[in-house]
Amino acid sequence: MDTGRANSIEIDIERLWRDLDASALIGPGRAGGLRRLALTDEDKAMRDVFVAWCESAGCQVRVDAVGNIFARRGGLDDTLPAILIGSHLDTQIAGGRYDGILGVLAGLEIIRTLNDHGVVTRRPIELVTWTNEEGVRFQPPMMGSGAFTGAHDVAWVHAQLDDDRKIFAEELSRIGYLRSAQPLPEHYDSYFELHIEQGETLDAEGLHVGIVTGGFRTFGTELRVTGENAHSGPTPMRRRSNALVGASLLIARLNDIGWTFEPEGRTTCSRLLIEPNRYGIIPHSAKLTVDMRHPDDEKAREMYQEFLDFVPLAARKANVGIEIAKEWSFGDVVFDSRLINLVRSVAADLGVSHRHLLSAASHDAYNVAKVIPTVMIFTPCREGISHNEKEHIEPSYTAPGVNVLLNAVLRRANA
Amino acid sequence: MDTGRANSIEIDIERLWRDLDASALIGPGRAGGLRRLALTDEDKAMRDVFVAWCESAGCQVRVDAVGNIFARRGGLDDTLPAILIGSHLDTQIAGGRYDGILGVLAGLEIIRTLNDHGVVTRRPIELVTWTNEEGVRFQPPMMGSGAFTGAHDVAWVHAQLDDDRKIFAEELSRIGYLRSAQPLPEHYDSYFELHIEQGETLDAEGLHVGIVTGGFRTFGTELRVTGENAHSGPTPMRRRSNALVGASLLIARLNDIGWTFEPEGRTTCSRLLIEPNRYGIIPHSAKLTVDMRHPDDEKAREMYQEFLDFVPLAARKANVGIEIAKEWSFGDVVFDSRLINLVRSVAADLGVSHRHLLSAASHDAYNVAKVIPTVMIFTPCREGISHNEKEHIEPSYTAPGVNVLLNAVLRRANA
Numbered sequence: 001m002d003t004g005r006a007n008s009i010e011i012d013i014e015r016l017w018r019d020l021d022a023s024a025l026i027g028p029g030r031a032g033g034l035r036r037l038a039l040t041d042e043d044k045a046m047r048d049v050f051v052a053w054c055e056s057a058g059c060q061v062r063v064d065a066v067g068n069i070f071a072r073r074g075g076l077d078d079t080l081p082a083i084l085i086g087s088h089l090d091t092q093i094a095g096g097r098y099d100g101i102l103g104v105l106a107g108l109e110i111i112r113t114l115n116d117h118g119v120v121t122r123r124p125i126e127l128v129t130w131t132n133e134e135g136v137r138f139q140p141p142m143m144g145s146g147a148f149t150g151a152h153d154v155a156w157v158h159a160q161l162d163d164d165r166k167i168f169a170e171e172l173s174r175i176g177y178l179r180s181a182q183p184l185p186e187h188y189d190s191y192f193e194l195h196i197e198q199g200e201t202l203d204a205e206g207l208h209v210g211i212v213t214g215g216f217r218t219f220g221t222e223l224r225v226t227g228e229n230a231h232s233g234p235t236p237m238r239r240r241s242n243a244l245v246g247a248s249l250l251i252a253r254l255n256d257i258g259w260t261f262e263p264e265g266r267t268t269c270s271r272l273l274i275e276p277n278r279y280g281i282i283p284h285s286a287k288l289t290v291d292m293r294h295p296d297d298e299k300a301r302e303m304y305q306e307f308l309d310f311v312p313l314a315a316r317k318a319n320v321g322i323e324i325a326k327e328w329s330f331g332d333v334v335f336d337s338r339l340i341n342l343v344r345s346v347a348a349d350l351g352v353s354h355r356h357l358l359s360a361a362s363h364d365a366y367n368v369a370k371v372i373p374t375v376m377i378f379t380p381c382r383e384g385i386s387h388n389e390k391e392h393i394e395p396s397y398t399a400p401g402v403n404v405l406l407n408a409v410l411r412r413a414n415a
Numbered sequence: 416m417d418t419g420r421a422n423s424i425e426i427d428i429e430r431l432w433r434d435l436d437a438s439a440l441i442g443p444g445r446a447g448g449l450r451r452l453a454l455t456d457e458d459k460a461m462r463d464v465f466v467a468w469c470e471s472a473g474c475q476v477r478v479d480a481v482g483n484i485f486a487r488r489g490g491l492d493d494t495l496p497a498i499l500i501g502s503h504l505d506t507q508i509a510g511g512r513y514d515g516i517l518g519v520l521a522g523l524e525i526i527r528t529l530n531d532h533g534v535v536t537r538r539p540i541e542l543v544t545w546t547n548e549e550g551v552r553f554q555p556p557m558m559g560s561g562a563f564t565g566a567h568d569v570a571w572v573h574a575q576l577d578d579d580r581k582i583f584a585e586e587l588s589r590i591g592y593l594r595s596a597q598p599l600p601e602h603y604d605s606y607f608e609l610h611i612e613q614g615e616t617l618d619a620e621g622l623h624v625g626i627v628t629g630g631f632r633t634f635g636t637e638l639r640v641t642g643e644n645a646h647s648g649p650t651p652m653r654r655r656s657n658a659l660v661g662a663s664l665l666i667a668r669l670n671d672i673g674w675t676f677e678p679e680g681r682t683t684c685s686r687l688l689i690e691p692n693r694y695g696i697i698p699h700s701a702k703l704t705v706d707m708r709h710p711d712d713e714k715a716r717e718m719y720q721e722f723l724d725f726v727p728l729a730a731r732k733a734n735v736g737i738e739i740a741k742e743w744s745f746g747d748v749v750f751d752s753r754l755i756n757l758v759r760s761v762a763a764d765l766g767v768s769h770r771h772l773l774s775a776a777s778h779d780a781y782n783v784a785k786v787i788p789t790v791m792i793f794t795p796c797r798e799g800i801s802h803n804e805k806e807h808i809e810p811s812y813t814a815p816g817v818n819v820l821l822n823a824v825l826r827r828a829n830a
Contacts, residue, residue, distance in 0.1 A: 093691040094644050094699075136693045199649030216648060229509050231802035232683035233631060233708055233776035234614030237673045239799070244684060245670045251663035255733075258652045268647035269659060271692050276508045278551045279686050279704055281802045284509075289694055293648055318670075361648035384654070387646035387696045 009117050011406055013399040016109040019053065023089075023105065024097040033389025034091040038132035038143075039067070039168065044175035046089045050104065050129060057111050059127065062181035065154050066147040067131040067172045070183050073111050075124040075413065081189035083121075083413045084372065085110065085405070086128030088144075088364060093136050096196075096391020098381065103194040104129045106402045110409060121413035123189060130364045131172075137162045140328070145364035149185060149371045185371035190339060190412055193365040194377045194405050196393055200384030201357060208400040210357035210378030211343050215331035215366055216266075217300035220291035222326040223250065223311070227318070230282045240282055244274055246318035247286035253310045254290055257303050265294045265303055266360065287325070295358045297332065331359075333366045339375035339412070346408045352400040361386075377405055424532050426821055428814040431524040434468070438504075438520065439512040448804025449506040453547035453558075454482070454583065459590035461504045465519065465544060472526050474542065477596035480569050481562040482546040482587045485598050488526050490539040490828065496604035498536075498828045499787065500525065500820070501543030503559075503779060508551050511611075511806020513796065518609040519544045521817045525824060536828035538604055545779045546587075552577045555743070560779035564600060564786045600786035605754060605827055608780040609792045609820050611808055615799030616772060623815040625772035625793030626758050630746035630781055631681075632715035635706035638665065638726070641736040645697045655697055659689055661733035662701035668725045669705055672718050680709045680718055681775065702740070710773045712747065746774075748781045754790035754827070761823045767815040776801075792820050 026046045027036030036042040047069060051061050054071035062070045072082065087103025107127040114121070130148070135141025138160045146152040158169035172178040197203070202210050227243035251269045258267030268291055275285040292307060294300035308324075315322040340356075347354040357378055365376045379401035382392040441461045442451030451457040462484060466476050469486035477485045487497065502518025522542040529536065545563070550556025553575045561567040573584035587593040612618070617625050642658035666684045673682030683706055690700035707722060709715035723739075730737040755771075762769040772793055780791045794816035797807040 092644075092696050093693050094696070135695060139694060141695065197649070198646045200654070218648070229507075229803040230800065231613045231776055232685050232706065233633070233681065233774075234612065234799060234801065235681065236615075236678050237670075237681060238677065239615070242670070242683070244666060244687060248663040248666035248670070248684075251659060252667045255652075255657070255660045255663070262653065263651050266648065266650065266652060268657070268697060269663075270647050270696055270698065271694050272659060272687070272689055273692075274687055277686050277688075278508050279554060280550060280556065281507050281509070281685055282683060283685065291647065359648075361646055384649060385645065386649065388644040 011109045011113045011402050013395045017395050019105045023101055029094055029389045031389040033096050035093055036091040037137045038090040039171035039175055043090055063177055063179035064181045066144050066157050067177040068144045068148055069129045071127040073125045075121045078124055080123045082124040082126045083409055084126050084128055084188045084191045087193050088133035089129045090134050092134050092387045094389055096386055098196050098393050099386055106194045110406045123413045133364055138168055142364050142367055145367040149367045151367055188372045191368045191372045191374040196381040197378040198361050198386035202380035207353045207355055209347050209352050209354035209404050211340055212359050212376035212378055213356050214358055215333050216293040216295050216358055216360040217297040217331040218291055218293045219304040220328045221324055222289050224323045224325045225286040226321040227284045229284045232280050232282055241319045242282050243286040243320055244283040246314050246320040247272055247288050249314040257306050261303055267292045293360055330362050330366055333369045335369055335375050336373035339373055343375055343408045347404045352404050377401055426524045426528045426817050428810045432810050434520045438516055444509055444804045446804040448511050450508055451506040452552045453505040454586035454590055458505055478592055478594035479596045481559050481572050482592040483559045483563055484544045486542040488540045490536045493539055495538045497539040497541045498824055499541050499543055499603045499606045502608050503548035504544045505549050507549050507802045509804050511801055513611050513808050514801055521609045525821045538828045548779055553583055557779050557782055560782035564782045566782055603787045606783045606787045606789040611796040612793040613776050613801035617795035622768045622770055624762050624767050624769035624819050626755055627774050627791035628771050629773055630748050631708040631710050631773055631775040632712040632746040633706055633708045634719040635743045636739055637704050637741040639738045639740045640701040642699045644699045647695050647697055656734045657697050658701040658735055659698040661729050661735040662703050664729040672721050676718055682707045708775055745777055745781055748784045750784055750790050751788035754788055758790055758823045762819045767819050792816055
């Protein structure tokens with residue numbers, strides 16, 4: 001029996017790449033990327049393939065009430081809390097081929113590599129794919145991990161609606177992934193998530209691994225602007241209450257705030273719904289979703305406050321009502337220092353170039369870190385392009401990160 | 416035989432109001448107004464009722480290839496060009512009960528009044544209702560009158576698509592109003608259109624009739640803003656190409672231009688389509704429809720030029736491409752001076768308070784005026800509110816205008 005302590009084993013990057021290429025056939029986008037939204041037929045097809053691959057690798061598969069899939073490889077002592085490795089299979093609406101699934105298939109590749117080498121770890125190892133990380137079809141994002149960690153009530157998740165008013169639970173049941181397994185945080189020793197960086201730091205600096213120490217502090221809000229319908233011709237400016245003007249003033253100001261806090265600050269409105277949005281009629285309603293991010297908590301708060309201070313000015317200038325309908329924040333996560341040190345020492349031992357990074361994106365790991373010691377490993381993506389069909393990575397700059405993950409998992413699983 | 420030269424006859428305002436109330440049952444909105452979009456089931460129901468009413472009034476009904484309905488009351492000499500009276504039956508998406516249909520039913524009431532008094536006019540009189548005046552479902556607006564006057568080719572109109580990619584000709588055929596009558600401009604002596612003002616002048620000044628001498632000069636454009644998808648977290652401001660920011664800068668500037676040219680200048684973006692418009696992804700596309708209006712042609716051009724001058728600045732600031740996809744203009748219409756004088760002298764003879772006005776809205780009369788001598792009569796609407804379900808008029812401030820129309824039509828029909 002080999003417990004793999006020698007740190008000599010390596011994943012098979014060609015096998016991993018064959019799986020990535022095969023997965024990219026499921027839910028193809030228009031421009032070489034993917035459109036595989038949560039709980040669609042494409043999501044089902046990808047889940048079915050993933051489950052088949054896990055079973056072929058000898059894993060035992062369970063699915064919980066929100067569709068999170070857990071695939072278990074037993075250890076020497078199956079009573080010990082397991083190592084959990086995961087990410088997500090869903091994509092953005094015009095997303096890339098690697099965002100999410102790389103972390104899931106890297107975990108699968110690790111299990112296959114352990115199988116190939118006949119390694120049995122002390123602790124069991126589980127793979128997980130979290131439901132609806134992207135939050136494209138159902139909001140909020142990171143829904144599956146939020147239900148697992150108790151941030152969201154399962155019944156609340158089940159009741160969420162998409163834009164066509166389809167119900168989460170019915171869609172999950174329709175694709176066959178509404179089950180009853182009940183994995184609990186206390187069943188796990190630690191959580192590892194490998195993900196493409198979705199930023200340009202590693203690519204620009206020519207490094208192979210980013211060890212994520214935490215997240216950009218992010219404040220988000222959904223605003224509802226209320227105006228009044230009127231005819232766009234005869235209605236003089238002073239008689240108007242134009243919801244779209246109110247929204248546009250907010251978006252322009254939000255953009256200026258981002259520039260003021262450059263290069264680390266970022267501000268975005270990614271979603272604006274206008275009613276009635278028809279020629280000739282002044283819009284009476286606009287709903288917008290915005291967020292502000294900065295690595296420094298205090299700066300992020302300052303950005304958010306500047307935005308909030310502008311809200312009444314925009315309301316006055318556009319003669320509209322503006323209400324803050326929802327507020328949220330994330331990124332106040334602290335990853336586990338022992339796991340961070342473990343990953344750093346593995347990278348050093350393997351001679352893999354690395355640095356510490358903050359994540360500007362949000363990840364399931366933020367939820368999981370609240371209940372299980374967690375660390376994230378970033379691998380480079382070309383020019384930092386992501387949430388774009390042009391997202392691109394290469395085997396040569398991905399393999400080192402997956403090997404660091406493998407050996408970090410191995411050390412922890414045998415500790 | 417009474418030729419009605421005595422100017423003594425009056426319409427039955429209660430009968431007209433009963434018809435208006437009955438019509439408001441077809442396509443009710445959410446808040447007391449109407450939603451009766453062109454070529455929908457509601458449009459069909461309203462057309463069927465209108466045709467039945469016209470036939471009951473002894474008219475002969477014909478429908479042309481774009482669904483315009485013509486209802487004819489014969490004259491003493493049916494070889495003479497007819498008087499045409501009309502407007503439209505379709506509404507805005509959250510429209511009022513009177514915009515359009517008042518002008519159509521006022522014409523019907525005039526025919527009934529002539530019938531009641533046994534008046535036979537020298538010239539025939541025809542009612543018309545033009546298809547798709549509002550342009551809500553199919554663009555551009557004023558489509559039916561545009562086809563009648565030759566501004567649009569019938570085949571082009573037939574090929575237009577709504578947002579669900581339904582085809583105009585198929586929808587027209589589906590509701591049973593794709594026919595083959597071929598009324599020509601040369602069959603008509605003059606065109607009268609009565610419409611609510613959709614502005615506040617008559618209501619504020621306590622006047623009963625506005626004699627429309629022309630339109631606000633209007634320049635419109637559809638712009639396409641092209642950016643690039645990216646992740647809203649990791650992508651720094653300087654790496655972004657955010658189509659929604661480009662659009663918002665344009666809308667904010669457009670609004671400022673309107674205020675600069677207050678009170679007569681008006682600027683509006685009434686429609687903004689964003690792609691993909693999903694949480695977490697920077698939008699790559701925005702299409703917006705804007706217009707600028709001013710009674711003074713030169714000032715309207717100045718407003719439009721200020722906007723066009725800003726387009727490259729917005730493109731630079733948001734780091735996006737902005738293309739002008741369509742441009743149009745209207746309001747350079749001149750109504751017929753003899754008809755304007757006729758309406759004024761009738762109003763004076765009847766003792767109806769009146770003034771000259773420009774129309775800030777667009778009307779089928781703009782199209783018709785290019786090929787037939789045309790005049791428009793405005794009647795008051797409360798606080799100028801229109802394209803809003805709260806649009807409101809009263810019999811007491813509508814009847815004088817309809818009586819002016821009746822007697823102007825009568826004089827012209829007997830001239």
